[in-house]
Amino acid sequence: EMKFTNYSYQLTLAASHRQKEKRYWENKLGGNPVKSIFNYDKLKADGTEPQYDSCKFSIKGDLLSRIKNLSKENDHTLFIIFYAAVSHILYRYSANTNPDVVIGTTIFKKNTEAGLINTVLALRNTIDESKGIKDLLMQSRQTVVDAIENQNFPFPVLVDQLKIDILEDEYPLFEVMLILENIQARDFLNDIPYRILFAFNRKEDSI
Secondary structure (H helix, E strand, O other): OHHHHHHHHHHHHHHHHHHHHHHHHHHHHOOOOOOOOOOOOOOOOOOOOOOOOOOOOOOOHHHHHHHHHHHOOOHHHHHHHHHHHHHHHHHHHOOOOOOEEEEEEEOEHHHOOOOOOOOEEEEEEEOOOOOOHHHHHHHHHHHHHHHHHOOOOOHHHHHHHHOOOOOOOOOOOOOEEEEEOOOEOHHHHOOOOOOEEEEEOOOOOOO
8 A cells, every 4th residue: 555655656756747847848848939040141042942051170279178168067067058149049040020030949969868758858048138148048058947847848748738830741840950969969860850059079089
């Protein structure tokens, strides 16, 4: 009887946590947010969008040192710095006048051992130009922490409950993705039809 009582208590806790996760994502992603994407430089002759290409770059020297100091050599903090930076870039250079920026990312490697419900997460930041970069970093950190804490609510169920329109060959909520390959698995991107990927890789003398 004691074992059954404990089991029932665990089921109650699990159901309560699932409801908490559901409420978090409904609040975070409600309102049918506009997808964040860069403007195209040019279209094909038939008016369709161009094929994307890849561009490699390295962060070295003084900038690398400053980023390392800011992150305190912690890869999770480094990811938050890049998340804040990419959010700000998308806000600045896209045609979207909405201050909400939604970026996709994968879950962290330590969570990939077994029983995965989701492998990707939607991160939503609201950019406030009246605030500085420190505020954006703090907001980005909270967004990432909360997303990880609530990562086990089924994404397809959420999309259905939010009544998000899904076009063919598109992924709901985001088209831009961000990963730090030192702590995130690139394989989880294989089934995601993203349009732009920011993939960072920290090495000893460069990123």
